Amino acid sequence: MSMAAVEVKDLVKVFDRIKAVDGLSFYVDEGEIYGLVGPNGAGKTTTLRIIATLISPTSGEVKIFGIDASKKPEKIRELISYLPEEAGAYKNLTGMEYLRFMAKLCSRNPAETEEMVERGISISGLGERLNDKIKTYSKGMKRRLLIARALMTLPKLAILDEPTSGLDVIYSFQVRDTIKRFVREYGITVLLSSHNMLEVEYLCNRIGLLSRGRIVAEGPPDELKASYNASNLEEVFMRVSNND
Amino acid sequence: MIKGLKTITSKEIKELVRDPRIILGITVAPLVMFLIMGYAMQGIFTQVEKSVEQIELGVLNLDEGNLGESLIENLTKLGVDVIELKSTNESDIVQQMKKYNLTTLLVIPENFSENTENHKGVIKMYTVYGGGVTESAKTGRISTIIEQIKRIWSPDPFTVSENSIVKGKIIPVSPNILSGLFMSQNITIPIVIAIVTLLSMQLAATSIATEKEEKTLETLLSLPINRFSILVGKLFGSVFVAMIGAVAYLAGFNYYMGSFNAPGAGYIELSEIGLTPAPAGYILIGISLFVTLLFALSLAIIASAFTEDVRSAQALVGYFYPIIFIPMFLLMYADMSMLSLPVRIAVFAIPFSQPVLAVRYAISGNYLIAIAGIIYVSFLTIVILYIASRFFATEKILTAKLALKRMKR
Numbered sequence: 001m002s003m004a005a006v007e008v009k010d011l012v013k014v015f016d017r018i019k020a021v022d023g024l025s026f027y028v029d030e031g032e033i034y035g036l037v038g039p040n041g042a043g044k045t046t047t048l049r050i051i052a053t054l055i056s057p058t059s060g061e062v063k064i065f066g067i068d069a070s071k072k073p074e075k076i077r078e079l080i081s082y083l084p085e086e087a088g089a090y091k092n093l094t095g096m097e098y099l100r101f102m103a104k105l106c107s108r109n110p111a112e113t114e115e116m117v118e119r120g121i122s123i124s125g126l127g128e129r130l131n132d133k134i135k136t137y138s139k140g141m142k143r144r145l146l147i148a149r150a151l152m153t154l155p156k157l158a159i160l161d162e163p164t165s166g167l168d169v170i171y172s173f174q175v176r177d178t179i180k181r182f183v184r185e186y187g188i189t190v191l192l193s194s195h196n197m198l199e200v201e202y203l204c205n206r207i208g209l210l211s212r213g214r215i216v217a218e219g220p221p222d223e224l225k226a227s228y229n230a231s232n233l234e235e236v237f238m239r240v241s242n243n244d
Numbered sequence: 245m246i247k248g249l250k251t252i253t254s255k256e257i258k259e260l261v262r263d264p265r266i267i268l269g270i271t272v273a274p275l276v277m278f279l280i281m282g283y284a285m286q287g288i289f290t291q292v293e294k295s296v297e298q299i300e301l302g303v304l305n306l307d308e309g310n311l312g313e314s315l316i317e318n319l320t321k322l323g324v325d326v327i328e329l330k331s332t333n334e335s336d337i338v339q340q341m342k343k344y345n346l347t348t349l350l351v352i353p354e355n356f357s358e359n360t361e362n363h364k365g366v367i368k369m370y371t372v373y374g375g376g377v378t379e380s381a382k383t384g385r386i387s388t389i390i391e392q393i394k395r396i397w398s399p400d401p402f403t404v405s406e407n408s409i410v411k412g413k414i415i416p417v418s419p420n421i422l423s424g425l426f427m428s429q430n431i432t433i434p435i436v437i438a439i440v441t442l443l444s445m446q447l448a449a450t451s452i453a454t455e456k457e458e459k460t461l462e463t464l465l466s467l468p469i470n471r472f473s474i475l476v477g478k479l480f481g482s483v484f485v486a487m488i489g490a491v492a493y494l495a496g497f498n499y500y501m502g503s504f505n506a507p508g509a510g511y512i513e514l515s516e517i518g519l520t521p522a523p524a525g526y527i528l529i530g531i532s533l534f535v536t537l538l539f540a541l542s543l544a545i546i547a548s549a550f551t552e553d554v555r556s557a558q559a560l561v562g563y564f565y566p567i568i569f570i571p572m573f574l575l576m577y578a579d580m581s582m583l584s585l586p587v588r589i590a591v592f593a594i595p596f597s598q599p600v601l602a603v604r605y606a607i608s609g610n611y612l613i614a615i616a617g618i619i620y621v622s623f624l625t626i627v628i629l630y631i632a633s634r635f636f637a638t639e640k641i642l643t644a645k646l647a648l649k650r651m652k653r
Contacts, residue, residue: 015643052466055639074468082466088458105467149463 003066005030005157005189006051011060013046013213020046022213024060028157028206033183033190035200037237038210044193045085047210048161051191052082064157081106081155085162085193087146091135095126095145098134099152106153120152123178140171147175151182158182160192164199172196176203197233207233209240216240266555269562277566281573284587288578299385302346304329304337309357311365316352318393324386337370338412347372348386356402365402371419373408383419411609432500434572437533437599440489441540441568445561448482448544452641453557462642471636475629479541486537494530497603525606528614532602535621539595540564542628549632549641571597579604595621 006028013021021043028034036044049055051062053073062069064076089098096117103116121130124144134142143166150158163179164172176199182188194200200207201221209217209224217224217240221233230236261267301324305312320326329340334351341349351368359365367390371383383406390404406418415422455461464474521529543564548557571594580588580601591597598617605614635641 049462052462054462054465054642074470077466077468080466082463084459084462086459087463088460090460091458102467105469146463 003030004028004063005032005065006034006191007061007063007066008047008051009061011047011050011062012058013043013050013055014058019213021050021057024210024214026208026215026218028189028191030065030156030189031183031187032205033179033192033203035204035207036191036193036210037195037197037200037207037233038193039195042210043213044210045161046213048082048159048191048193049084052080052159053077054082079156080159081150081153081157082159083146083150083161083163085165089134089142089145089149092133094133095124095130095137095141096121098145099124099130099149102149103152116152116154119154120148123151123182124148125174139166140168143167144171144175147178151178151188154186155188157189157191160190162194163192164194164196172199179203197237201233209237211241263556263559266559266562269559273562273565277569280566280570284570284574284583285577287584287587288574288582298325299323299382299389300325300327300346300348301386302327302329302341302344302349303352304331304334304340304349305352306332306334306354307352307356308354311357311360312352315356315367315393318396319389322389322392324389334368338409338414341370341372341409348382350386360397360401363398363400363402366405367402368405368407370407370409370414373410373415373419373422431576433497433603434576434600436493436496438568438572438596440486440493440533441537441596442561442565444482444486444489444537445540445544445564446558447485448478448541449548449551449557449561450554451478451482452545452548453551453554456551457553465641471641472633475545475632475636478545479538479629482541482545483538486541487534490530490533490537493533494526497529498526521603521606522609524611525609525614528611528618529599529602529606532614532618532621533599535618535625536595536599539621539625539628542625542632546628546632546635549635567594568596570594572600575600575604592617592620595624 004027006026008027009025011021011024012019024043024047026034036047038044046055050057051064051069053069053076056070064079067075067079069076090101093101099117099120100113103113103120107113107116124130124147126141126144126148129137129141130145134145137145143164147160147163150160158179160179164175167175179190179192180203183190190203192200192203204221206218206220207224208215217228217236219227224236225231225233228236228239230239301319303316303319303326305316305328307313316326316328327344327346329344329349331337331340337349337351341347349370351370353366353368356365356367369383369386387404387406394401405416406420408415408417408419408422410422452461455464465471544561547560547563551557551560571591574583574587574591575597580591583591592601598621601617602614605611605617
């Protein structure tokens with residue numbers, strides 16, 4: 001039996017008396033694409049930030065490949081790659097400089113740095129524009145660069161918060177395609193969050209519907225649609241929300 | 245009226261005044277500054293008054309006539325505490341002044357009576373000059389008393405030739421001239437140091453805020469790198485810029501010191517009379533400025549972690565204005581020796597005073613105190629960096645904000 005890539009048990013996070021996450025539990029298998037889906041304020045980003053070791057849980061447990069995120073955050077950071085929603089890049093660096101900067105921070109030797117950069121160049125698909133300063137990039141180009149940064153290191157777990165946020169249909173399609181290809185080719189595990197039901201339906205092996213900091217329904221998209229007698233995930237979500 | 249101007253102005257004012265960090269920074273800081281300055285300046289003026297109230301004056305009377313004696317009598321009558329030296333010549337006056345702990349000495353020459361009757365009399369005044377303000381106040385007071393005596397005797401019976409003793413060397417220049425030169429130097433150096441410090445702090449303060457504003461900090465913190473490296477890396481980046489500032493400052497300072505000379509004495513350069521730092525002094529000034537900038541940058545980086553955007557980070561630096569400017573202003577007008585003990589301790593304790601004090605101590609050759617200041621500021625910097633590293637290791641770096649809620653109106 002393979003080890004769970006992510007194991008979250010009874011996770012609670014309270015900010016100034018506001019419960020952002022309220023007893024959340026789920027797991028993600030190795031090599032799986034798992035989507036956290038829910039409306040704004042459901043606790044998706046807070047959960048991903050806890051898993052990415054950026055913030056600590058108020059209570060509960062998070063294990064990444066069996067390692068406790070609260071006890072050994074530095075070990076977790078060696079296994080993951082985190083792409084925040086609306087993340088930025090250093091606007092005075094060129095795209096190439098940015099990829100190299102990030103690769104140097106994640107690699108163990110110059111050869112590995114070069115491998116990562118080459119992979120980043122290929123994922124981004126930005127070609128010659130990588131030699132231009134990031135401040136000249138469109139929103140879509142910047143997001144492609146950031147996704148390339150997140151995947152080029154071949155993390156064991158990629159945590160992607162709204163990966164196609166702000167991208168148009170064509171770019172979104174390309175990004176989703178890249179994520180699927182990477183999971184297939186390199187066997188990495190992906191945990192993502194999204195508002196876009198079409199996206200999660202296309203990408204994810206399993207999804208967790210999140211409402212008020214808790215999972216209210218979970219399973220493969222087709223199973224969820226069947227069990228709620230819905231034609232798409234939006235309908236599933238509305239029915240689950242109404243029952244909740 | 246230009247279309248939209250009123251609406252935009254009104255929105256700008258709302259944005260600014262609704263952020264208490266900005267409004268407090270620009271109102272409280274100057275108020276606190278002037279209150280403390282007023283208190284400290286009162287102390288300085290009292291000290292200057294005291295120094296001229298009771299004047300102790302050494303007199304070496306070599307005059308063979310009666311007018312020398314008469315001059316001493318008149319000085320005593322006008323409230324001067326005269327200490328008569330028993331020497332027979334003026335070759336060892338520096339040693340004699342040291343022996344009797346005198347700061348001012350009047351030498352009445354052999355033929356003073358005879359020359360004075362012919363309106364050609366000359367007396368020599370020697371003042372030990374250490375780069376302070378009180379020396380010139382004191383010689384000014386003595387000169388006034390002598391003028392009074394001259395008026396009583398007859399119009400212009402004699403003249404006074406003023407000399408300064410700098411580091412045991414007699415310089416034929418009035419201490420008032422040296423004091424004037426030092427005064428302009430005392431004003432310029434603190435202003436330049438304050439500007440370099442503030443600019444560096446502004447730069448450093450924006451480094452974390454920019455990462456937050458541009459949404460790059462979260463990515464950086466999730467990477468497999470030691471968070472202390474992020475902190476120190478940011479610090480070193482700012483230090484590099486600050487070092488350029490420090491080198492430019494030292495080059496400017498060197499030129500500035502070289503541009504001074506004392507008119508009326510054949511344009512003697514201050515360096516020739518020992519009133520500029522020795523090479524070791526310059527090194528100490530450079531180190532002192534560097535460690536103080538390091539401290540200032542560390543402080544600015546930590547403070548900026550509590551802000552969410554660049555504008556708030558820059559406004560936050562405003563809170564440091566009082567502790568930067570108060571010692572600078574005080575040291576423009578006073579020596580440490582003129583300040584009361586609590587004020588003196590407070591000025592020394594504020595790290596931003598150290599580069600100004602280092603200049604003073606380097607000129608006077610008092611290297612040990614300059615080194616003590618450098619060690620003190622270095623220690624504070626290590627403490628600040630330790631606190632920062634603890635702070636960076638937690639989620640507070642992402643979630644910390646100043647506990648000031650935005651005002652809604």
